[in-house]
Amino acid sequence: MHQQHVDPRAERRSGGDVPVQPDLAAGPFRVDRDRVAGSPFFSRLGGVTQVISSTGSGLLVHNRLTHSLKVAQAARAIAERLNTRADVAVLLDKLGGCDPDVVEAAALGHDLGHPPFGHLGEQVLDRLARHRFGLADGFEGNAQSFRIVTTTDVRGPSAVGLDLTVAVRAAMLKYPWTRLSHPDPHPRHLPAPPRGAAEPPDAPGTGSAKFSAYVTELEDVRQARAYYAGRLEPWQQTVEASVMDTADDIAYAIHDVEDFYRVGVLQHATVSAELNTWLDRAVELAGLSAAELDAQQRRPGRSLEALRRRLHAKDSWAVDDDAFAQAVAKVRAELVDGLLAVPFDGSVEAEQAVAGFSARWTRRLVDAVGVVEEPTTRSGHVVLAVRQWHEVQVLKFVHRRFVLLRPDLALHQRGQARLLTALVEALEQWATDRHEANRLPRRLHDLVELAGREYAELARTDPSALVGATGDAPSGPDAVRTLARGRAVVDFVASLTDNQAAALLDALSGRTGQLWTDAFVL
Structure with missing residues (x-):
């Protein structure tokens, strides 16, 4: 009797020891896609800001859910497309495979861990996790996504994560390292660290700026990556993770520009002045010293020149001045002279213009994706063609320069940062109040117990994993309890929508008289 061959990429975390739940799909990777899509953590993304809140803009803009669907x-x-190309089929197999169901499941799950208020919320929770609670890992949205699918989502068959396959878990590891310790040697020490692996220049000693797993999920990382040992470097994305990462870049570059055209924030005159000035005076601007460029940064063309120099410094493997100039000209023709030339007014013509712009650019970028066998450390195996890579950089620049740096957006974000900080502090005080501990929200109570078990085990088996930038290892049960409480509060707050976070703080601070509300569930 022949033993049935089991695809090692389809192995689950449980190893099959958990009773099989009645999944709809037959294929293991399709099952994973359905489990992610059915998760309450996925549903909540409809109430989480992408860049600006849809409730504040008065218009339909992307949230984390619609972003995830487009990715x-x-x-x-x-x-x-890659699977239809005979010239890359052997290479894809050699590198570990590229299954459409795997990349779709990973793409749907890649933002599960994003907290309220988008990247701003991520920065606030990281600061609080490290400085208030002493968590060496801090907080990172990608690592939180991995923690959800492996640990805190209780809707899987064993109430611990979603019990996903090896391939899908590995594909969610966009940055397959922890902040400080794994793998060894850590990729932040490479001469040219992978994208995201370097330490923030303003925070030396704190570990990688981006990472996809906390030390509490290290065993899950090892199990998910074991199949790829010998095929990929320990710090390299799988091909499927690289596809997801590239798709994330494409979606981000296009639909954020689309959103801010709709809202009326992207103005024809300012974007036109920036791009046209650089195109007309590129040689002159290239001759400016760094000090002169910095002093003139508010004048048109200077920010784009700063981007060109930044790309040379960070991505010399890909940057090409001719391709950069062509990309600026392409974006000027399509965005400035095309989309932005007529203000958005909600008409059929305006909607058609947005749809056409989005469809053309998505098709152009998706069609330009290829596979390389030996990429630079700054790139995955899946890459955009040179011309389109530069176009994405210019589109993202337009978004950053004319949206993210706006003072009115900063005004709202400062308020959101204060809200999240106050909420974390209020929940911590509640969790440490022994008279009220038995009335703690059940979800938070369960998260405290979970983190308590995790940190007690780490303190026993690998205390070095709990050492932060200070170099001090936590000692004693009280220190472990403090870490566990901090991680649980951060887990809890990160799982809220924007509105839930605001409503919960209103209730905790006595600013609302409404006792029963659908804004949050205790």
């Missing part, structure tokens, strides 16, 4: 759409299209 999944682009990721699947890329995987399907």
